[in-house]
Amino acid sequence: MKSEIVSIHARQVLDCKCRPMVEVDVVTEDGSAGRGCAPTGSSVGAAEAYVLRDEDKKEYHGLGVRKAVENVNRIIAPALLGKDVECLADIDAVMLELDGTPGKTRLGGNAIYSVSIACFRAAAALNKKPLYEYIAGRKIKTVPVPSFNIVNGGRYENLTQPFNEFIIMPYGADHIDQAVEMGVLVFQELEAVLGKYLGHKPAVAPSYGYAAPSGDPEVVLELMEETVKRCGWQGRIGFALDCASSEMYEKETNSYLLKGRRISADEMIAYSEKLTERFPFVFIEDLLDEEDWEAYERAHQRIRLTNLIGDDLVATNLDRLKKAYQMSALDGFILKPNQVGTITEAMDTYRFARKNGMLAIPSGRAGGVIGDVVMDLALGLEVGFIKNGAPRSGERIDKLNVLMRACDMNPGCSISDIRGLLKFKK
Structure with missing residues (x-):
């Protein structure tokens, strides 16, 4: 099926404040691709999903996200291969179950969110529409x-x-x-x-x-x-x-x-x-x-x-x-x-x-x-x-x-x- 996920890959990149963040690429059977990344705030609410950082002071003063990247590549990706990219609710549910914590502290909210966006964008690409039009279901007014x-x-x-x-x-x-x-x-x-x-x-x-x-x-x-x-x-x-x-x-x-x-x-x-x-x-x-x-x-x-x-x-x-x-x-x-x-x-x-x-x-x-x-x-x-x-x-x-x-x-x-x-x- 052309909408099945065949590849998920994460990497560490930088946000606009030069802090590391997770970036994820998702590709479907027909070659449609989506990319997502997880920006973070300066004023962060206590109820927000957990941003998993490495706490290794030797890299970016502890702000690295290589653990979150590894969680995408080694845990999330194998669980989502073959899933229908157009069924985002099912994909997100799988990730929530894999994590199993209220605040996404095991895999990292930044890992899960980046995958969620990438799948969302891959679905829009599959339908050959800008993501905003895919969301609206029609031309925007x-x-x-x-x-x-x-x-x-x-x-x-x-x-x-x-x-x-x-x-x-x-x-x-x-x-x-x-x-x-x-x-x-x-x-x-x-x-x-x-x-x-x-x-x-x-x-x-x-x-x-x-x-x-x-x-x-x-x-x-x-x-x-x-x-x-x-x-x-x-x-x-x-x-x-x-x-x-x-x-x-x-x-x-x-x-x-x-x-x-x-x-x-x-x-x-x-x-x-x-x-x-x-x-x-x-x-x-x-x-x-x-x-x-x-x-x-x-x-x-x-x-x-x-x-x-x-x-x-x-x-x-x-x-x-x-x-x-x-x-x-x-x-x-x-x-x-x-x-x-x-x-x-x-x-x-x-x-x-x-x-x-x-x-x-x-x-x-x-x-x-x-x-x-x-x-x-x-x-x-x-x-x-x-x-x-x-x-x-x-x-x-x-x-x-x-x-x-x-x-x-x-x-x-x-x-x-x-x-x-x-x-x-x-």
């Missing part, structure tokens, strides 16, 4: 609105900005080319605005945005607001935050860091509510710690002018999303398939969200790759908007090119109209 992570928080030498990502989203663009241009030009103009505020050229942060100029989130947002106005796009560009609050949460005191002091969850909720009354937020992500479920429930009841989104809280895990839905704790989640470890599980989580009116926002990872399968999911599922990084590094620019290319190659395709998803005061 829309492409999502991109967003741009332009200022990066974190701990710097002379300040700590507790919020991880400051994001702009050109929701008022007329077409995808304009949306990309708006994001790029605001990002470029921001360099001058930050330079004037700082008195020197802004630094480049590890995630390729500008390093936060202040530990006060409002200062950063005001500078972003000024930049948007200088570009003449006020009323057409919204903001978003990825707070990544688990990174700044202190379990011993049950407190969060903000403006140099420790505050409670309720103080964080009240502060964020005031931000949404002042700035046009499309969404706020990971406002609270990844296990602070009750506080998320309170936040969702109180904050009405934006969409509350879970990343570390959900980790693309169906059970965690169900819990968030039952508690009415969120409006949606960040779709990062490698967090859960297989395409099948990620799609199950997506389908639950869609069925129950929750947003699913595809996103790459900090340690990204060119040709990320997340973009095929974003296009094929025809979501309203996605998360992009700063328009500075190759794999992030690649994601923008994917959007523009797909729109051009599908006549009649348009940018998604997300105005109905916006909750802020126009």
